[in-house]
Amino acid sequence: MTAVPNDAAIVRERIESPTGQSLRRFLADRFSAAAMGIVLLFVLLAVFAPFIAPHDPYETDLFRRLQPPAWMEGGEWSFVLGCDGLGRDILSRIIYGARVSITIGLAVVMIATVIGIVLGLAAGYLRGWVDIVISRIVDILLGFPYLIFAIALMAMMGPGLKNIILALVLKEWVVPARVVRGEVLAAREMEYVEAARAVGAPRRYIMFREILPNILSPVIVVSTIRMAHVIILEASLSFLGIGVQPPTASWGSMVADGRAFVLDAWWVSTFPGLAILALVLSINVASQGLRDAFDPKFSD
Amino acid sequence: MLLTRSSATDRPAPLLSIRGLKTCFPTRAGLVTAVDGVDLDVQPGECLGIVGESGSGKSVTFASVIGLIRPPGRIAEGSIHFDGADLRTLDPGGWRRLRGRDIAMTMQDALTALNPALTVAEQICEVLVAHAQDLPRRNRWRAARARAIEMLRLVGIPAAESRMDDYPHQFSGGMRQRIMIAIALACRPKLLIADEPTTALDVTIQAQVLDLISDLRREFGMSVVLITHDLGVVAEHTDRVAVMYAGQIVETGPTRDLIAHPRHPYTRGLIGLIPRLSDLDAPIKPIEGQVPDLIGLGGTCRFADRCELRLPECRQDIPMRPVGAAHEARCIRAGEDLP
Amino acid sequence: MTHQEPPPLLDVRNLEKVYHLNDGLLQRVMREPPRVLRAVDYVSFSVQPGETLGLIGESGCGKSTLARTVLRLHEPTSGSIVFDGKDITRIPLAEMTALRRRMQIIFQDPYASLNPRKSVEQIVGLPLALHGVAKRGELRDRVVAMLENVGLKSGHLGRYPHQFSGGQRQRIGIARALILNPSFVVCDEPVSALDVSVQAQIIALLGTLKRELGLTYLFISHDIGVIGHVSDRVAVMYLGDIVEIGPTRALLNAPSHPYTKALLSAVPQIDAGSRRERVKLTGDLPSPLAPPSGCKFHTRCPFAMDVCRREAPVLRKNGRDALAACHLLEIEHAA
Numbered sequence: 001m002t003a004v005p006n007d008a009a010i011v012r013e014r015i016e017s018p019t020g021q022s023l024r025r026f027l028a029d030r031f032s033a034a035a036m037g038i039v040l041l042f043v044l045l046a047v048f049a050p051f052i053a054p055h056d057p058y059e060t061d062l063f064r065r066l067q068p069p070a071w072m073e074g075g076e077w078s079f080v081l082g083c084d085g086l087g088r089d090i091l092s093r094i095i096y097g098a099r100v101s102i103t104i105g106l107a108v109v110m111i112a113t114v115i116g117i118v119l120g121l122a123a124g125y126l127r128g129w130v131d132i133v134i135s136r137i138v139d140i141l142l143g144f145p146y147l148i149f150a151i152a153l154m155a156m157m158g159p160g161l162k163n164i165i166l167a168l169v170l171k172e173w174v175v176p177a178r179v180v181r182g183e184v185l186a187a188r189e190m191e192y193v194e195a196a197r198a199v200g201a202p203r204r205y206i207m208f209r210e211i212l213p214n215i216l217s218p219v220i221v222v223s224t225i226r227m228a229h230v231i232i233l234e235a236s237l238s239f240l241g242i243g244v245q246p247p248t249a250s251w252g253s254m255v256a257d258g259r260a261f262v263l264d265a266w267w268v269s270t271f272p273g274l275a276i277l278a279l280v281l282s283i284n285v286a287s288q289g290l291r292d293a294f295d296p297k298f299s300d
Numbered sequence: 301m302l303l304t305r306s307s308a309t310d311r312p313a314p315l316l317s318i319r320g321l322k323t324c325f326p327t328r329a330g331l332v333t334a335v336d337g338v339d340l341d342v343q344p345g346e347c348l349g350i351v352g353e354s355g356s357g358k359s360v361t362f363a364s365v366i367g368l369i370r371p372p373g374r375i376a377e378g379s380i381h382f383d384g385a386d387l388r389t390l391d392p393g394g395w396r397r398l399r400g401r402d403i404a405m406t407m408q409d410a411l412t413a414l415n416p417a418l419t420v421a422e423q424i425c426e427v428l429v430a431h432a433q434d435l436p437r438r439n440r441w442r443a444a445r446a447r448a449i450e451m452l453r454l455v456g457i458p459a460a461e462s463r464m465d466d467y468p469h470q471f472s473g474g475m476r477q478r479i480m481i482a483i484a485l486a487c488r489p490k491l492l493i494a495d496e497p498t499t500a501l502d503v504t505i506q507a508q509v510l511d512l513i514s515d516l517r518r519e520f521g522m523s524v525v526l527i528t529h530d531l532g533v534v535a536e537h538t539d540r541v542a543v544m545y546a547g548q549i550v551e552t553g554p555t556r557d558l559i560a561h562p563r564h565p566y567t568r569g570l571i572g573l574i575p576r577l578s579d580l581d582a583p584i585k586p587i588e589g590q591v592p593d594l595i596g597l598g599g600t601c602r603f604a605d606r607c608e609l610r611l612p613e614c615r616q617d618i619p620m621r622p623v624g625a626a627h628e629a630r631c632i633r634a635g636e637d638l639p
Numbered sequence: 640m641t642h643q644e645p646p647p648l649l650d651v652r653n654l655e656k657v658y659h660l661n662d663g664l665l666q667r668v669m670r671e672p673p674r675v676l677r678a679v680d681y682v683s684f685s686v687q688p689g690e691t692l693g694l695i696g697e698s699g700c701g702k703s704t705l706a707r708t709v710l711r712l713h714e715p716t717s718g719s720i721v722f723d724g725k726d727i728t729r730i731p732l733a734e735m736t737a738l739r740r741r742m743q744i745i746f747q748d749p750y751a752s753l754n755p756r757k758s759v760e761q762i763v764g765l766p767l768a769l770h771g772v773a774k775r776g777e778l779r780d781r782v783v784a785m786l787e788n789v790g791l792k793s794g795h796l797g798r799y800p801h802q803f804s805g806g807q808r809q810r811i812g813i814a815r816a817l818i819l820n821p822s823f824v825v826c827d828e829p830v831s832a833l834d835v836s837v838q839a840q841i842i843a844l845l846g847t848l849k850r851e852l853g854l855t856y857l858f859i860s861h862d863i864g865v866i867g868h869v870s871d872r873v874a875v876m877y878l879g880d881i882v883e884i885g886p887t888r889a890l891l892n893a894p895s896h897p898y899t900k901a902l903l904s905a906v907p908q909i910d911a912g913s914r915r916e917r918v919k920l921t922g923d924l925p926s927p928l929a930p931p932s933g934c935k936f937h938t939r940c941p942f943a944m945d946v947c948r949r950e951a952p953v954l955r956k957n958g959r960d961a962l963a964a965c966h967l968l969e970i971e972h973a974a
Contacts, residue, residue, distance in 0.1 A: 017799060018756055191752035197712055199766040199815065200739035213756040353834040458922070472923045473698075502697035502861060504920045507905035529835055532907030559909055573839035574909055575864030577891055584868055586839035590804060 022217065025293040032289020038282040046098040053092035054078065057249050061087035066265040082267045084257055090267065093249040094275050100161070100238075100250040101279065105231040107165050112172035113223045119173070120180025121207045125188055135181070138174045146171060147236060154242045164243055168230055179222050183215035217294035224287035228280040235276050251276050313384075314341035315491055315523050316365065321378035323357075323364045330595040334360040336547040338378070339620075342491065347517060347524040349538035349555065351531055351570070355591050356544040358527050362493045366403055367395050383490060401431035404484035406477070408496035413480055414468040421464040424448040424483050431487045451482040455512060474505035481513065488520055495527045510537050531570055535559050540626075543567050546592055546602040549620070553627030563629035565607045601631070609633050646724060647685035648823055648855050649709065654682045654718035656701075656708045660928070676928055678704040680879035681718065686823070691849070691856040693870030693887065695863060695902070699927055701879040702859050703747075706825045709857070710742055711735050722823070740770055743816040745845075747828035749808035753800040759786070760796040763814045770819060785814045789844060806837035810844070817848060826858045830865060842869060863906050867891050875899050878927055878935040881954065885961020895957040896965050897940050934966065942967055 027033050045052060055078075064087035068075045075082060081090040123134040141149075153167035187193065188211065196210045237243035238252030246253065251272040258269025323335040335357040342348050352358040364375050365387065380387040383402065390398065399405075407413035415423060428435065428444035435443045452460035455478040468476055477497060484492055494513060498506035514537055517524050526538055534541050534555060541559075542552040543566065551564040562568045569587040576582055589606035601607070601614040613632055620628040623635060656679040678701040686692045696702045707713045709720055711727065719728045727738060746752035753762055763782045767773040773781050783793040789810040800808055809829060816824055826845065830838040842865065849856060860866050866873055867887060874884040875898065883896040894900045901918040908915075920939045925931055931938045937947040946966050954962040955969065 017758075018801065191746045191748055192754040194707075194712060195744075195746060195752050195812070195815065196754075196765070198710060198739065198744045199819070200736040200769050201765070202736075202769075205769075210754055214754065353836060474923055502924075503863070503905040504697065504901055505923070507907075507917065508920070510907075530907060532909050535909045536907045570835065571909065573835060575862075575868045576910070577864060577867055577903065577906065577908065578910065580867050580888060580891065584839045584842055586843050587836040588840070590806075 022293045026289055029289045029292065032286050032292075035282040035285035035289065038278065039286055042098050042279050042282075043102055045095050046102045049095050049099055053089075053095045054080075055089035055092040057088060057092040057096040058247050059088065063087065066261060066268065068265070069267050081271045082265075084254070084268045085261065085265075090254075090271050093254060094251070094272055096249040097251045097254060097272060097275065098279075100244050100248065101231045101234060101276070104161070104164055104168070104234045105227045108168040108172055108230045109223050109227045111165070111169045112226075113176045113219065115169070115173040116176025116178075117180050117212070117219065120177040121184055121212065123177070124181040124184025125203070125207050125211065131181075134177065138177055141171055141174045144171070146233065150233060150237060151240070151242060154237060159242055159245050161244060161248075164234060164237060168233060172226065172230065175226055176219055176223060179219055180215060183218055184211055187211045187214055221287055221291040221294060224283060224290055228283040228287075231280055231283075232276065312344055315344045315383055316340070316342040316525075317379075317381045318361070318365065319379045321361065321364060321380065322376045323360050323369060323373065324376045325373040327595075332594045333376075333547055333597065334373075334594060335364060336597070338544075338547075338549055340542060340549070340552075342523050342525060344490070344523055345517075345521050346540060347514070347526060347538045349534035349541040350525060350527045350544060351529065351534055351541060352544035353529055353591065355546070355594065357547040358544045359495055361544070362405070362495065362525060362527060366399055366405055366493065368405075397431075400427050400489075401487045402489055403491045403493065404487070404489040405493040405495060406480045406484045406497055408499055414476060414483075416468055419465045419467055420452070420471075420479050421445060421448055424451060424464075424479075424486050427483055427486050447486065448482075451486050452479070454516070455479070455482045455485075456508070457482070474501055474509065477501060477505075477509050478512065481509070481516075485516060485520070485522075489522060491523045491525065492517070493525045493527070496529070497526070498533070499529070506533075513537070531559070531574055543570070546597065547594060548602060548630065550603065550631070551627075551629040552620075553624065557624060557627055561624070561627075563623045563627070563634040564603075564631045565609050565633075566603045567629075569606075645688060647721075648688040648723055649686040649857070650721040651685065651709060652683050652719045652721075654679055654705070654708060654720065655716045656704055656713060657716045674928055677879055677930070678927065679708060682876075682879070682881050684874055684881060684884060686855055686857060688822070688855055689853060690871040691858050691869055693866035693873040694857060694859045694876060695861065695866045695873060696876035697861060697902075697924060699878075699924060700876040701927075702876050703827055705876070706744070706827055706857055706859055710739075710744055710825060712744070737770075740766075740772075740819040741821050742823045742825075743819065743821040744825040744827060745809075745812055745816045745829045748832050749805050749812055750800075750832075752812050753808055755800055758797050758799055759791075759811055762800075762811060763818055766815060766819045772819065781818065782814075785818045788817070788848070789814045790840075804837075805833050806840060809833060809837075809841050813841075813844065813848070817852065817854075820852070821854070823855045823857070826856055828859055828861070831860060831862060838865070845869070863891070863903060875902065878925065878930050880935060880964065882936065882965070883957075883961060883963040884954070885957075885959070885963075889959045890961050893959055895959070895961065895968060896963040897942050897967070898936050899963075901939075901941075934964075 064079065064083040065085060067079055067083040067087070069082040070077045070080045079089050081094070084090055084093070119134050123131040149171050150167045153170065154163060157163040157167065193206060193210055196206050201210070234243060235250070235252030235255070238250040239256045241253070241256065243252055244250040254272035255269040258265070261268055318338055318340040321335055321338040322333065325332045325334055338357070338361050350358045350361070363369055365380055367387065367390070369375060375388065382398070425441060425444040425448050428447055429440055432444070432447070435447070448464060449461050452464055457463060457475060457478060468479070471479060481497070497513065498509050501509060510533060513524060526534070528534060538555045540553065541555045542549045543564065544550065545566050551558060551562065551567045558567065559571065562571055572585040573587065575584050587606055592602055592605065599615070599617060601618045604610045604614040607614070611632070618630050618632055620630050621634060623629050655677065658676040658678060660674040660676055682705060684692065694702045694705070704713065708715050715728055719726055721727070722738065722742065727735065760779065760782055763785060764778050767778050767781060779796070782796065786793065786795060791807065791810055791814070800811070803811065829845065830841050833841060846869065848854065858866065858869050870887045872885060873887050873890045874881045875896065876882070877898050883890060883894065883899045890899065891903065894903055897918065901920045904915040904917045918941060922939050925935070925938055933949050934947040934952050937943040940947065944966060952964040952966050952969065954964045957963045957968050
């Protein structure tokens with residue numbers, strides 16, 4: 001049904017850019033706004049880890065080996081979540097571990113998104129051989145299982161924070177690139193693009209100033225979801241021992257450390273596991289909210 | 301409106317009777333009253349034209365009639381009677397029996413109104429099996445298929461028998477509109493509501509589709525409501541016409557009379573801005589201004605801000621007043637002889 | 640009559656625009672024959688300075704492609720386009736960009752043709768900024784002046800397209816097209832997406848602007864009533880061909896091509912007196928991928944003869960100042 005809204009009703013609203021509207025809608029959705037709050041909390045934990053963490057995450061104390069959480073017998077409140085096999089405070093290690101997860105998650109997704117936007121725009125707008133080359137590379141990379149690709153690269157380059165980021169970016173960029181290319185293919189047929197050409201706008205202007213702002217919303221939404229994936233991947237690599245190297249605290253390696261005592265000291269792997277769960281879940285919920293808020297179908 | 305109260309005795313009871321219909325949609329900016337106090341009758345066998353621009357409420361009025369107003373939109377007031385039944389108290393089962401069988405509606409955009417995943421044959425047969433009582437109990441689908449072929453031939457689909465197993469996207473725009481008419485008419489409804497049936501079509505195809513609707517109306521003796529923005533279409537194809545503006549009917553009457561002697565300034569404006577092929581020098585006179593905001597209207601003639609004839613007295617609710625035989629207009633100056 | 644006429648502002652000769660569909664890598668590898676869509680099929684016409692040439696035809700006839708090819712928004716396949724005495728068919732894009740100041744286009748869809756993420760000031764100011772014709776401080780003043788010319792207000796500068804009605808959006812599109820003071824403007828169905836009362840406002844505005852700014856229009860529409868009122872001359876297109884072209888009055892009052900006749904008789908008329916006997920067409924528009932042989936109209940023409948299936952007619956004088964491409968006329972002529 002072509003029910004209702006009359007143009008006049010729309011004109012009365014106060015002046016607000018489309019992006020502003022989307023953000024307002026996002027904040028009005030309490031559930032996803034709360035999830036975003038949790039994500040920001042993790043970010044704050046990561047940034048201010050040295051001030052928040054109650055203990056040095058690297059300080060070993062064999063007297064505290066596998067000390068249980070505070071509420072269990074033998075626990076004490078200064079080591080709330082207990083200690084690991086080397087007697088290190090689990091809470092402090094989780095707080096420091098947030099640094100690894102968030103640094104890698106943000107860095108990989110941001111670098112990959114920038115690369116993906118540039119290559120996706122080029123493929124989608126310029127078409128021709130540029131599109132053929134980029135699309136083939138994307139297809140080939142999509143053919144590799146993510147984890148095996150990362151493991152192979154890490155094996156070649158050796159472990160380390162920079163290498164993890166590099167390995168993940170090399171594969172991750174295809175996701176935003178594909179999204180951007182698809183969106184550009186639709187957007188380049190819009191009359192406003194033709195209008196820009198008709199007034200003499202150069203190609204670069206059309207790609208980055210006319211098309212890009214209009215396709216950014218889906219890219220941001222996808223990148224947010226991908227950040228959750230990347231965090232899980234980093235945890236997986238660290239769990240397998242080819243990610244961040246000890247003694248640096250990473251949630252993945254913490255889970256791995258606890259494997260040996262999982263029956264008699266469950267807290268060693270459970271709490272970092274819960275941290276991964278909480279962060280990934282919050283990111284996913286927040287990204288759902290972002291998608292709803294930015295989706296033009298829901299705009300009013 | 302009750303336009304024929306004096307002559308009501310010699311007329312059959314209307315097939316569709318709408319009284320005081322008011323349909324509202326809450327929006328963030330406020331309550332939009334898309335249809336505000338519409339009175340309409342559709343007589344058996346007649347073709348009624350509903351003319352108006354977007355936002356006039358012409359589509360919403362008939363979406364209300366066949367129960368297609370989606371929440372949060374709702375019918376706030378008024379009564380709708382069809383063939384003796386009160387449609388506002390109908391239960392979902394009653395609606396299912398009514399829609400498709402007694403009242404059918406065709407939409408403006410045939411491509412989105414047809415299901416892209418089903419063949420044309422499946423879509424027509426589905427309606428027939430659900431509604432047509434005269435189909436035999438046994439071999440119902442085969443009988444439905446035979447009837448479907450007949451309908452598609454009737455609406456002028458070439459090679460209907462072989463093409464009915466194609467999907468909607470395999471047909472051209474004009475053909476899709478015909479298929480939708482075939483589906484709408486499959487159960488021989490008493491009332492066909494055609495919502496802008498030709499807006500998406502080219503003129504040569506448009507003429508074919510409108511002629512087809514007129515022929516089928518005579519053949520089946522059904523009533524047709526033709527919703528359009530094109531007064532030319534109304535002039536050629538309808539018996540009676542109602543002009544809508546900002547949620548209200550502003551003028552209604554026999555088509556020929558209304559077009560020859562429009563009494564409401566808006567109707568005159570509409571007629572004045574049609575480019576005529578017969579007189580290329582006649583200037584197209586625009587109606588200045590914009591359609592009013594549908595929020596918080598009332599207490600004034602809705603056209604007053606754009607009207608050249610307005611008087612201070614126009615700032616009140618104006619009732620419909622008779623200006624001729626079965627001809628009414630919502631204007632305090634409708635009775636005056638103006639140039 | 641030719642010796643008095645000034646040289647045309649736009650002169651198009653044998654223009655052809657072909658699209659190759661199915662031309663992907665896979666198709667090339669598989670040696671599939673490319674499917675050819677000849678959207679514009681060797682079309683010739685000219686537009687005199689100050690006149691409005693109306694271009695009419697049904698959807699898919701190639702009228703929009705023709706207009707965009709003339710502006711080199713699409714690259715022509717063959718033929719020549721001469722604008723103001725200069726052949727622009729093959730000039731490099733940089734040179735073309737400079738010419739865009741003089742050749743502009745107004746689009747059909749007032750919703751799709753404005754970038755939803757840009758304010759009115761950015762949209763209307765863009766041509767000025769791109770061509771560097773206005774200094775920073777001056778730019779806003781010129782945008783405001785242009786907005787007032789098209790019936791908008793300076794208060795609209797910071798607003799976004801979604802805050803306007805369809806008619807107002809079309810005014811923004813007109814302002815964008817005219818702010819560089821072009822001499823030639825393509826109006827591509829500028830009113831067909833608008834309500835009738837708004838249509839009349841925009842038509843009136845385009846007429847006023849044409850008189851004030853001395854514009855030349857190529858006005859595309861499928862609405863014969865609109866074309867009849869705005870044009871000095873009319874060209875009728877069918878499947879990529881111009882089938883009839885001539886002065887508006889001669890062509891609309893006494894059409895000679897059967898397609899023009901059918902088109903005119905199909906337009907619903909409000910007053911019974913001016914209704915014409917309907918020339919009924921059968922069938923649908925053929926697929927432009929496989930146009931009929933000979934005269935492309937013969938599959939729907941009520942007067943089709945054998946010769947129509949074999950030979951394509953050429954445009955020739957019909958004795959009433961207009962040119963039409965129909966075998967019937969040749970027979971009449973011979974008789």
